[in-house]
Amino acid sequence: MTNHTDSACLPHRDARGADAAYWDAELETRPWPEVERWQAERIGAFLPALRQRSSMYAALHAGSPLPAMRSLADLQALPFTYKDDIRAAQDRASAEQPFGANQAAPTAEVVQVLSSSGTTGAPMYYALTAHDVAVFADVIANTWFTAGLRRDDVVAHLVGLPMVAGGLPYADGFRRVGATLCWLGGFPTERILREMRRLRVTALLATTSFGLHLAEQWEQIGRDTGLPSTLAKVLCGGEPGLNQADIRGRITGGLGITHLREVMGLGDVIPAMWGECEAHDGMHFNAQRHVAIELIEPASGAVLPWAKGATGEVVYTAFDRDATPLVRYRSRDHALVTGAERCACGRTSPRIRCIGRTDDMLIYKGMNVFPTAIRDLITRQFAGRVEPMLRILKDHEEQVRFDDPLPVEIEAAEAVAAADYARLAREIESLVRSQLQVRIIATLMAPGSLPCGVYKNSLIAVRGAA
Template structure:
């Protein structure tokens, strides 16, 4: 068993026994929620508790639209909207979603919530490779979002020395990496590769010389793709890439990859209950290797702004149910979001799946940065080949890459049964943010 466990009494508890405990915690949560008018109305007809996992199916979902609707009109007495449960006087912090997929939603934390967030996010970071003695470069520039101050708190809780270099120009961030001798980098998958290139440009030395041994990458799917993972390892000369994932709506960090590198463990127990469901039918999907479903979350202990059976739209694939690190939760990969689903003629496809196939065929010529161009924000259907912009590696000519790109387009057709029109771009044409980067964008 690994010596890095931060929450061993929970992390090594048999998954079935932990689920039983969490189900017992559903009844007091429902009773507390029924103390608020909006929740009482939403829960009309719902059971008083959940003796068995299938009892959860009788409890209504919470969606992002529900949260936005609850905050359509707010007051000084209820700044978090009608689904706010704690008294405003008890709030100690307000965080925000990134707004990547629409209007930002705000969430409150009481003193107890803050304490639990620090503990649980710290557990995620310990799982991902942060421990006393590590110096952690945190690249997010916005403190209010889930990946800002909450991540900073979690890094410190895990024992790492926080070097919050985000929010500055890239040259200053590069100098920060060098001066602090950071050996752990926290960034999105796309920014970690982009930042390595900029470090070399600004410091006149390769990023491999900076001494980073662990890259913790999250905020967007992709770190589980072998070619993206290898690209990050090569760019930094690192020995480990740890995938990391959470939601501000629920908990900013709930999934983290251990040193075994075979998917992300669930690190938010016992405070958060996660279900895996069939997104079409709502039925439960068993936690078995190879199973795929949508993650649904319930915050069992959150006081200020809890969510109940929150539909994340994140599609997870179970990797293992038995890990050599000693943690007993299943490991998963995020394979895409139902919000991102596209339709080419009669075939559904995730942008992340297209990216994975293209990189498998043409990674020698590509950086991994790419995006699908849409005519309108709500476009889902494509009758013509899907326009896919890809970034060429520095010094790679279009003609030299064309054969590989043609093969990549053919592999997408064969494996995913959709057609793409691949458009190679020179480095820097496709913008890369230090926070979340969408795989689709609207032209113009």
């Protein structure tokens, strides 16, 4: 088992007051090179027993000597862990190890199981010990705190499935902050909006697209209740998009708020680890007490410096994890570093915006294309004429390569007449071709035509699927 040298500190960071500046001031304000050296020491203590605890890592690290871990750079002596490694380990489950070959704690010590959303394949399951649950709650609370939630907030939690990464762990994080949890997930949208007024909700967490969906109905349903809005803070995550001023403006204007922050995590590691502070200059990393991060060049795997303007894939090492540890786990999240120096808020961790996922990347005539790049270009250049809801259609689930133009369905704005859809579609096709060197076939849809869920909304769909 892991030697939890810092476990005793966890309860002392619970429920920070409204006047506190940081959740974990000791590490959040320490110079980042010092944080990385601190992490390297703990990784050095974590690695020796890993191969005995996890048969997956015994195999993955068989040809690699233990690094001395004098610095975080020494991690490069170890291979990456891929999603396929985790999936294959899960497939080797047994009665003794129901969670597979990476189960590194006895089943009797597992107190909770989480499931991935299954948006990129069959669901993955992650076992947690009591310590793991406490770590998750601590990191998620730190993320919410960075994004501005406080113990006097009443928070609407809209994820309906407790077992997914955004279910119970998010709820635990709200409670750890000390906020009042109103779990409204699973109710119809109209009831969610009504109950938010009746419960005097002050804060909301939603995906970016569902935040827009709620913003469009907020005032109308609010008038029906006869109750004034107390909503003041909105956190959005799960999808890129808050880097666009138009989308931010529509959410803040529709919901009547000024406090809008972006958050992000990874269910395989911790469901919320990045949070935007009041400086609005990207999302800070908030899991440094329990997780180390690297930035790599996706094709070569070479480690890149955390420097403003750099782009790369984020790699995670969960060095304080009992049941399902991860070392150099490739997230497939591609990020733009928006800041690497001390932020105006005083935090020192790197700041990023997510620009896409390898899992979603498409290939058009040999060229890699992120669906988010197509979405961002269209919604930015045609703001007011299209909604930010669109999807690219594939012929089958495994299709990645396109030799013909990509079929793209786009919701038109209410102000656009149906008679103008065809002309607008041709304008969009011309813009995407000139700016991205990608041909698309754009189909304009009536407002509200595309599905919008509370949890995650994919930019890619299989043609003909429900």
